Amino acid sequence: MAPVRNTRVLFNEYAEGYPIPGKTLVVDKSETIDLEGAPLKNGQVLVKTIAISVDPYQRGRMSEPGKTTSGDAYELGKPLVNYVVVKVIRSENPDFAPGQHVYGMGDFSEYQILTDLSTWKVLPETRGTPWSAYVGVLGMPGQTAFYGWKEAAHAKKGETIYISTAAGAVGSMVVQIAKADGLKVIASAGTESKLQFLRELGADVVFNYKTTNVEDVLKEHGPIDIYWDNAGGKSLDAALANLNTFGRVVKIGSISSYNSKPEPIYNTETILWKRIIIRGVLVFDHHEQYLDEFYATFPPKVAKGEIKYVEHVVRSLDETPQLVLDQQKGNNTGKAVIVLADE
Amino acid sequence: MAPVRNTRVLFNEYAEGYPIPGKTLVVDKSETIDLEGAPLKNGQVLVKTIAISVDPYQRGRMSEPGKTTSGDAYELGKPLVNYVVVKVIRSENPDFAPGQHVYGMGDFSEYQILTDLSTWKVLPETRGTPWSAYVGVLGMPGQTAFYGWKEAAHAKKGETIYISTAAGAVGSMVVQIAKADGLKVIASAGTESKLQFLRELGADVVFNYKTTNVEDVLKEHGPIDIYWDNAGGKSLDAALANLNTFGRVVKIGSISSYNSKPEPIYNTETILWKRIIIRGVLVFDHHEQYLDEFYATFPPKVAKGEIKYVEHVVRSLDETPQLVLDQQKGNNTGKAVIVLADE
Numbered sequence: 001m002a003p004v005r006n007t008r009v010l011f012n013e014y015a016e017g018y019p020i021p022g023k024t025l026v027v028d029k030s031e032t033i034d035l036e037g038a039p040l041k042n043g044q045v046l047v048k049t050i051a052i053s054v055d056p057y058q059r060g061r062m063s064e065p066g067k068t069t070s071g072d073a074y075e076l077g078k079p080l081v082n083y084v085v086v087k088v089i090r091s092e093n094p095d096f097a098p099g100q101h102v103y104g105m106g107d108f109s110e111y112q113i114l115t116d117l118s119t120w121k122v123l124p125e126t127r128g129t130p131w132s133a134y135v136g137v138l139g140m141p142g143q144t145a146f147y148g149w150k151e152a153a154h155a156k157k158g159e160t161i162y163i164s165t166a167a168g169a170v171g172s173m174v175v176q177i178a179k180a181d182g183l184k185v186i187a188s189a190g191t192e193s194k195l196q197f198l199r200e201l202g203a204d205v206v207f208n209y210k211t212t213n214v215e216d217v218l219k220e221h222g223p224i225d226i227y228w229d230n231a232g233g234k235s236l237d238a239a240l241a242n243l244n245t246f247g248r249v250v251k252i253g254s255i256s257s258y259n260s261k262p263e264p265i266y267n268t269e270t271i272l273w274k275r276i277i278i279r280g281v282l283v284f285d286h287h288e289q290y291l292d293e294f295y296a297t298f299p300p301k302v303a304k305g306e307i308k309y310v311e312h313v314v315r316s317l318d319e320t321p322q323l324v325l326d327q328q329k330g331n332n333t334g335k336a337v338i339v340l341a342d343e
Numbered sequence: 344m345a346p347v348r349n350t351r352v353l354f355n356e357y358a359e360g361y362p363i364p365g366k367t368l369v370v371d372k373s374e375t376i377d378l379e380g381a382p383l384k385n386g387q388v389l390v391k392t393i394a395i396s397v398d399p400y401q402r403g404r405m406s407e408p409g410k411t412t413s414g415d416a417y418e419l420g421k422p423l424v425n426y427v428v429v430k431v432i433r434s435e436n437p438d439f440a441p442g443q444h445v446y447g448m449g450d451f452s453e454y455q456i457l458t459d460l461s462t463w464k465v466l467p468e469t470r471g472t473p474w475s476a477y478v479g480v481l482g483m484p485g486q487t488a489f490y491g492w493k494e495a496a497h498a499k500k501g502e503t504i505y506i507s508t509a510a511g512a513v514g515s516m517v518v519q520i521a522k523a524d525g526l527k528v529i530a531s532a533g534t535e536s537k538l539q540f541l542r543e544l545g546a547d548v549v550f551n552y553k554t555t556n557v558e559d560v561l562k563e564h565g566p567i568d569i570y571w572d573n574a575g576g577k578s579l580d581a582a583l584a585n586l587n588t589f590g591r592v593v594k595i596g597s598i599s600s601y602n603s604k605p606e607p608i609y610n611t612e613t614i615l616w617k618r619i620i621i622r623g624v625l626v627f628d629h630h631e632q633y634l635d636e637f638y639a640t641f642p643p644k645v646a647k648g649e650i651k652y653v654e655h656v657v658r659s660l661d662e663t664p665q666l667v668l669d670q671q672k673g674n675n676t677g678k679a680v681i682v683l684a685d686e
Contacts, residue, residue, distance in 0.1 A: 060616070069616045232611055254612040264607030268575055269597040272623040273403070273412045280615040 003032035009108035009320045011074040015062040018259045018328055021321030024062060025080065033111045040092040045114045047086035050101065050343070052108055053135035054323055054336035056168070056230075058082055059258040079107035080320075083140050085123065085131045086112070087343070093117060101125075103134055108320060110340060124295060128303035131343065136335035137309040138298055140283050141169030144252050146294050147286040148228070149177050152250045152279045157182035159225035162218060162242075164235040165255060166203065166228075167194035169309075169335035174228050175201045176307055186221050188214065188235070190330045197310055197333065209235065218242035232256045233263035240267035240276070249278040259328055310334030346375035352451035352663045354417040358405040361602045361671055364664030367405060368423065376454050383435040388457045390429035393444065393686070395451055396478035397666055397679035399511070399573075401425060402601040422450035423663075426483050428466065428474045429455070430686070436460060444468075446477055451663060453683060467638060471646035474686065479678035480652040481641055483626050484512030487595050489637050490629040491571070492520050495593040495622045500525035502568035505561060505585075507578040508598060509546065509571075510537035512652075512678035517571050518544045519650055529564050531557065531578070533673045540653055540676060552578065561585035575599045576606035583610035583619070592621040602671055653677030 012026045019025060040046060058080070060070030067073075074080060084106040088098050096102060096117060104120035106112060114120065123134055136142065155161065161178050165171050166187035178185050179202040187203040189195055190210050198206045205221045207214075209231075215238040218224060227239035227249045233256030239249065256263055270276065301307045312332040314323050320338055327336045355369045362368060383389060401423070403413030410416075417423060427449040431441050439445060439460060447463035449455060457463065466477055479485065498504065504521050508514050509530035521528050522545040530546040532538055533553050541549045548564045550557075552574075558581040561567060570582035570592045576599030582592065599606055613619065644650045655675040657666050663681055670679045 069612060236611060251611075251615045254615055257612045262609045262612060264609055265611055266605045266607060268579060268594075268608055269412060269600045269605060271621060272594045272597055272625070275623045275625055275628065276621075277623075278614060278619075278621040280618045280620075282615070282618055285618065 001034070001036045003034040004111075005029055006031045006033040006109055006111050007317045008079045008110075009317050011062070011076060011078060011080050013076070014064045014073070015059070019059065019062055019321070019324055021325055025321035025324060027318050027321065035089060035111065038113065040090060040113065041115070043093050043115065043117070045088055045093050045096050045117060046090040046111065047102065047106075047114060048089050048111055049084055049086050049106070049109065049340050051085045051132040051135050051340070052338040053083040053139055054320070054327055054338065055082060055140065056253060056255050056258065056327060058324070059328055079109050081105055081107055083135050085134050086114075087341075096120075096122065101131055101134075103139070108317060108338075110317070124299060126299040126303050129299055132311060132313065132337045132339050133302055133309070135337055136169050136311060137173060137302055137307060141335060142173050142298060143287075143291070143294055144170045144281070144283045145173035145177060146298070147283060147290050148250045148252050148281040149174065150290060151286060152248060152277075152281050153226050153228070154248055155181055155183055155226060158184075160184040160186065160222060161226040161228060162186040162188075162222070162224045162239055163228040163230075164188050164209070165230035165253065165330075166206075167197050167310075167333060168230060170252060171228070171230055172197065172201060172309060173307070175203050179203075183226075186217065186224065188217075191333065193333050201308060214238040215241065226250065229253065230255060233265075237263075237265045237267050240265070240270055243270070243274055243276055245274045247274055247276045249276065251278060251280045252282075255328075255330070312336045313339050315339055344377070344379045346377040347454075348372055349374045349376040349452055349454050350660045351422045351453070352660050354405070354419060354421060354423050356419070357407045357416070358402070362402065362405055362664075362667055364668055368664035368667060370661050370664065378432060378454065381456065383433060383456065384458070386436050386458065386460070388431055388436050388439050388460060389433040389454065390445065390449075390457060391432050391454055392427055392429050392449070392452065392683050394428045394475040394478050394683070395681040396426040396482055397663070397670055397681065398425060398483065399596060399598050399601065399670060401667070402671055422452050424448055424450055426478050428477050430684070439463075439465065444474055444477075446482070451660060451681075453660065467642060469642040469646050472642055475654060475656065475680050475682050476645055476652070478680055479512050479654060480516060480645055480650060484678060485516050485641060486630075486634070486637055487513045487624070487626045488516035488520060489641070490626060490633050491593045491595050491624040492517065493633060494629060495591060495620075495624050496569050496571070497591055498524055498526055498569060501527075503527040503529065503565060504569040504571060505529040505531075505565070505567045505582055506571040506573075507531050507552070508573035508596065508673075509549075510540050510653075510676060511573060513595060514571070514573055515540065515544060515652060515677075516650070518546050522546075526569075529560065529567065531560075534676065536676050544651060557581040558584065569593065572596065573598060576608075580606075580608045580610050583608070583613055586613070586617055586619055588617045590617055590619045592619065594621060594623045595625075598671075598673070655679045656682050658682055
């Protein structure tokens with residue numbers, strides 16, 4: 001069989017402020033790959049990309065080396081990298097068989113040859129669950145919600161939680177876990193369609209942070225016991241002022257400062273008098289503790305429709321640079337995902 | 344015996360900014376008390392004041408009701424209240440005998456009749472330890488240091504800690520505990536005599552935060568694993584920027600914002616990427632857990648000179664309003680204490 005085109009999204013230029021489609025990220029169609037003939041070394045696997053996750057934290061890796069936050073800077077001229085679901089086409093590795101679906105950190109490309117598979121995981125075949133779910137509600141975002149909840153929320157029935165960017169992939173999972181555990185949920189987002197989604201998830205109070213003062217809402221519907229912080233900045237400051245004694249802040253994101261200078265926080269004295277705990281949680285610290293429980297619990301719930309989620313799907317790598325920008329600006333509703341094949 | 348004068352320090356006016364001697368606090372000599380003849384109800388105890396603690400947190404109770412931080416507002420026209428050591432003169436309470444020294448929250452007055460003694464504690468008679476120590480190195484400040492260390496510092500040998508207002512009653516205890524546990528100690532204070540005291544305590548790096556940029560010092564001698572926060576504001580912001588992964592902030596004070604508007608904090612995104620834990624610790628949450636261990640451990644160490652401390656002593660209630668102001672401004676070195684009698 002003749003080589004086929006292997007479209008890739010390359011990291012082309014360091015970003016200052018928002019990433020710019022065609023400058024920060026470019027789509028490259030110059031490469032081809034011979035799916036049957038490309039030589040594989042012992043241990044290598046040739047895979048086809050099924051679904052690629054696009055996540056807010058990636059912005060942190062688009063800054064210059066030394067200015068990055070969430071990991072090392074992406075390499076200039078190389079494909080963007082993030083969580084993907086791929087399907088094995090050919091394998092020289094005894095742990096991975098053709099036809100299996102595998103989850104890990106891979107390139108933004110149609111095909112790729114994987115060499116180090118030590119952190120890749122073969123996915124369970126759960127009837128009724130699309131593969132794209134494994135980079136969203138069942139991937140890093142869903143895991144972040146679950147791990148943060150177990151590790152740092154210490155929620156008790158009847159408490160009140162405020163969740164910022166609540167319609168996002170992490171936030172919408174937290175809304176559902178919090179409601180299932182008997183909490184009152186205050187949730188914010190930036191568009192009417194996101195607020196509608198939050199109402200459907202059962203949030204008790206929803207508001208648009210772009211048109212409503214966070215502090216006023218928390219004063220009226222709080223005080224809160226937990227602040228689930230995806231945002232930082234003003235939301236964090238308002239939450240600190242409205243936390244109960246022994247309140248908790250679970251910090252899993254900081255979208256307000258990814259593309260611009262951080263907004264100032266003033267209400268730190270209250271951390272002392274209210275004996276507040278603020279804690280940053282990253283997903284990869286806790287896989288060993290919680291991943292098996294997560295995979296045992298959530299794929300069946302998703303298959304049965306007990307966990308709701310919304311995806312913002314694009315079907316081509318060509319649309320990726322714009323999707324990355326839209327996500328940083330909060331323009332998409334639901335988990336941003338690139339789906340290149342359904343199975 | 345004729346009634347004697349009972350000098351008191353009254354809370355006279357709510358403070359905005361620094362408390363003003365003669366306005367916020369006034370010395371009152373109009374009251375007398377009959378030490379032998381004053382009637383005592385069942386359960387009451389008549390006591391003579393030995394030592395009174397003056398602490399930075401008290402500023403929070405001098406604001407208008409609704410604007411206070413550290414507990415309820417002091418009552419206008421009533422004596423100031425804080426931790427004291429008193430000696431029992433007469434007792435109608437079977438748990439307290441004349442001659443015993445007792446520790447609790449009492450009035451700034453030469454004598455007083457106590458009614459509710461449920462939170463008062465009879466002190467051990469430790470040879471070589473002055474009673475004033477029981478409101479300082481062995482009182483609330485020492486306990487704050489010990490409890491915060493046990494609860495929230497999670498220190499490991501070889502780690503680096505930065506301690507702000509390190510020459511204060513809490514900070515100087517933390518410096519010594521940290522050195523005893525094998526940490527590298529970076530310590531800041533605002534006068535040369537305080538820095539000299541910190542050198543004597545064994546701090547590895549000392550600096551004057553008024554003349555040196557905190558950020559520069561932490562960049563040069565950090566990164567740090569623990570920030571012991573007595574200050575808030577710029578010190579907290581600089582510490583956040585220089586914490587290691589899995590760093591901890593133990594917040595036990597906030598002197599930078601007690602008398603003026605809080606300084607802004609910008610470096611909160613790092614809480615996420617570095618998985619930092621910030622926790623506020625107040626002494627009265629942890630007595631049940633740690634007080635017995637504290638009293639068993641530290642009074643003998645103080646008596647043997649193994650724990651160093653410096654007191655800023657005044658010998659009369661007349662000097663109290665000025666002492667309170669000096670402490671808020673950082674003008675005194677060592678634990679501020681009013682000693683009215685040696686035993």
